[in-house]
Amino acid sequence: xxxxxxxxxxxxxxxxxxxxxxxGVGTVGNAKCGDIMRMYLDIDGNGIIQEARFKTFxxxxxxxxxxxxxxxxxxxxxxxxxxxxNRAVMEALDGLPPAKVHCxxxxxxxxxxxxxxYAQKHGIVIEGLEKPVSDIEExxxxxxxx
Amino acid sequence: MIYLDNAATTRMxxxxxxxxxxxxxxxxxxxSAIYSFAGGAARAxxxxxxxxxxxxxxxxxxxxxxAGGSESDNxxxxxxxxxxQNKGKHIITSTIEHHAVxxxxxxxxxxxxxxxxxxxxxxxxxxxxxxxxAIRLDTVLITVMxxxxxxxxxxxxxxxxxxxxxxxxxxxxxxxxxxxxIPLDVDACNIDMLSAxxxxxxxxxxxxxxxxxxxxxVGAFVHGxxxxxxxxxxxxxxxxxxxxxxxAARAxxGLAARMEKETALRDYLxxxxxxxxxxxxxxxxxxxxxxxxxxxxxxxxxxxSLLILLDQEGICASSGSACTSGSLDPSHVLLAIGxxxxxAHGSLRLTLSEENTREEIDFxxxxxxxxxxxxxxxxxxxxxxxxEGRAANVQ
Numbered sequence: 001x002x003x004x005x006x007x008x009x010x011x012x013x014x015x016x017x018x019x020x021x022x023x024g025v026g027t028v029g030n031a032k033c034g035d036i037m038r039m040y041l042d043i044d045g046n047g048i049i050q051e052a053r054f055k056t057f058x059x060x061x062x063x064x065x066x067x068x069x070x071x072x073x074x075x076x077x078x079x080x081x082x083x084x085x086n087r088a089v090m091e092a093l094d095g096l097p098p099a100k101v102h103c104x105x106x107x108x109x110x111x112x113x114x115x116x117x118y119a120q121k122h123g124i125v126i127e128g129l130e131k132p133v134s135d136i137e138e139x140x141x142x143x144x145x146x
Numbered sequence: 147m148i149y150l151d152n153a154a155t156t157r158m159x160x161x162x163x164x165x166x167x168x169x170x171x172x173x174x175x176x177x178s179a180i181y182s183f184a185g186g187a188a189r190a191x192x193x194x195x196x197x198x199x200x201x202x203x204x205x206x207x208x209x210x211x212x213a214g215g216s217e218s219d220n221x222x223x224x225x226x227x228x229x230x231q232n233k234g235k236h237i238i239t240s241t242i243e244h245h246a247v248x249x250x251x252x253x254x255x256x257x258x259x260x261x262x263x264x265x266x267x268x269x270x271x272x273x274x275x276x277x278x279x280a281i282r283l284d285t286v287l288i289t290v291m292x293x294x295x296x297x298x299x300x301x302x303x304x305x306x307x308x309x310x311x312x313x314x315x316x317x318x319x320x321x322x323x324x325x326x327x328i329p330l331d332v333d334a335c336n337i338d339m340l341s342a343x344x345x346x347x348x349x350x351x352x353x354x355x356x357x358x359x360x361x362x363x364v365g366a367f368v369h370g371x372x373x374x375x376x377x378x379x380x381x382x383x384x385x386x387x388x389x390x391x392x393x394a395a396r397a398x399x400g401l402a403a404r405m406e407k408e409t410a411l412r413d414y415l416x417x418x419x420x421x422x423x424x425x426x427x428x429x430x431x432x433x434x435x436x437x438x439x440x441x442x443x444x445x446x447x448x449x450x451s452l453l454i455l456l457d458q459e460g461i462c463a464s465s466g467s468a469c470t471s472g473s474l475d476p477s478h479v480l481l482a483i484g485x486x487x488x489x490a491h492g493s494l495r496l497t498l499s500e501e502n503t504r505e506e507i508d509f510x511x512x513x514x515x516x517x518x519x520x521x522x523x524x525x526x527x528x529x530x531x532x533x534e535g536r537a538a539n540v541q
Binding site: 007010011013016017018027031032033034035036037038054055056057058059060062063 | 475
């Protein structure tokens with residue numbers, strides 16, 4: 001059901017992991033629906049994204065879209081990164097099954113969340129960036145099921 | 147390849163296929179026809195009917211061939227509801243039924259029926275006191291599965307049957323996962339209707355049966371010809387029925403020995419997984435479960451990812467995660483036993499057959515361990531858990 005590119009990014013995800021002291025980090029998703037993405041960005045003084053890393057809890061498409069999103073924003077300016085839409089992520093992966101389109105939306109949102117965090121930390125306003133919606137409150141009532 | 151998805155479907159052995167073969171190209175007559183050429187097909191259908199009837203303690207005239215489990219469930223629930231509507235329009239079922247029953251009940255609700263969905267405990271066993279309390283004067287049908295398809299929990303159907311009988315209510319059980327895997331007796335359990343499906347016990351796909359107790363007045367589901375005592379129209383699927391009969395005979399033969407073998411392998415699998423994979427749990431009842439079913443949750447990971455990576459190791463398995471259900475919610479069964487969504491997303495069902503070996507299980511457990519570690523290494527939930535022992539709040 002997945003394209004070769006999706007399978008490649010799922011099997012060999014690019015940029016998995018964390019960044020020490022990232023310029024911005026954002027987590028989006030919903031444990032209820034089974035997808036949570038966290039994106040870390042390192043942004044230099046010129047506003048260029050030098051590094052991007054991710055961690056994702058989710059299906060094959062969720063992992064692949066996160067991986068592709070990090071690839072697409074690396075080396076980009078903030079404005080260029082903002083232009084990385086879910087459609088761009090999907091196209092770069094040669095498409096997603098209809099039921100998985102929401103994963104690409106989540107990837108787009110993860111970029112925005114990390115940029116929002118960067119803007120908050122630096123007290124700046126990034127034009128065209130709105131506070132991302134995040135909905136991961138559901139993810140806690142788990143302790144008794146270890 | 148290691149096939150561990152026998153609850154989805156089973157391999158049909160060569161001898162079952164051989165038994166079916168003559169009824170495609172040679173004995174192709176319509177078994178309902180009058181001429182002698184049809185005699186062979188008719189006798190083969192009769193033999194299958196007798197075998198199946200005997201396997202559940204029924205009479206041959208109480209077995210109705212269908213196109214499979216979903217049809218049998220639809221027929222039983224809809225026809226019973228319709229036939230009894232003068233008495234009442236209340237149905238009792240459980241929260242963990244197969245969708246063939248659940249969605250049928252929901253369709254009936256839209257037609258003015260009332261349905262009570264009785265809860266299960268944390269092991270997936272129906273709450274009998276809740277069931278008893280749900281019975282009303284206008285209750286016409288209790289439908290509770292014999293064993294659950296996801297977590298394998300075996301339900302107390304003898305108790306449910308007794309309760310139904312005492313109250314003059316029809317009792318249907320979806321035995322699709324149980325038939326051929328554990329002993330079943332329709333009289334001992336006061337079962338009025340029982341659904342089964344051929345391919346779940348090494349028979350062919352596209353054929354099943356519904357047992358309807360003699361004297362139970364439920365109408366036809368498929369209207370048309372006079373086949374199956376005018377209760378299920380349609381030319382009989384001779385090869386399918388013969389294959390299912392052969393598979394039924396195989397299933398009954400040596401059932402006890404097979405159960406013992408599968409149970410031992412299942413318990414070995416469960417023990418190894420829980421021992422080798424941290425933050426894992428067994429879903430369903432530890433003892434009252436199908437001999438071939440193991441169902442786990444692995445925290446911090448999602449089931450579909452696990453399935454894809456298991457597939458790459460040549461292992462066929464299934465999961466109750468949202469991504470495998472086609473909706474955004476994980477399995478209704480895992481939610482019904484009280485699991486929170488995110489844990490239910492990380493489920494894995496492994497269902498064995500007698501053909502599986504200990505070596506296959508060892509290989510599978512190692513693969514699960516490796517894959518779960520890999521997925522956790524990229525899971526933000528696991529990262530939070532490691533850092534703080536509890537998920538952090540993020541923007």
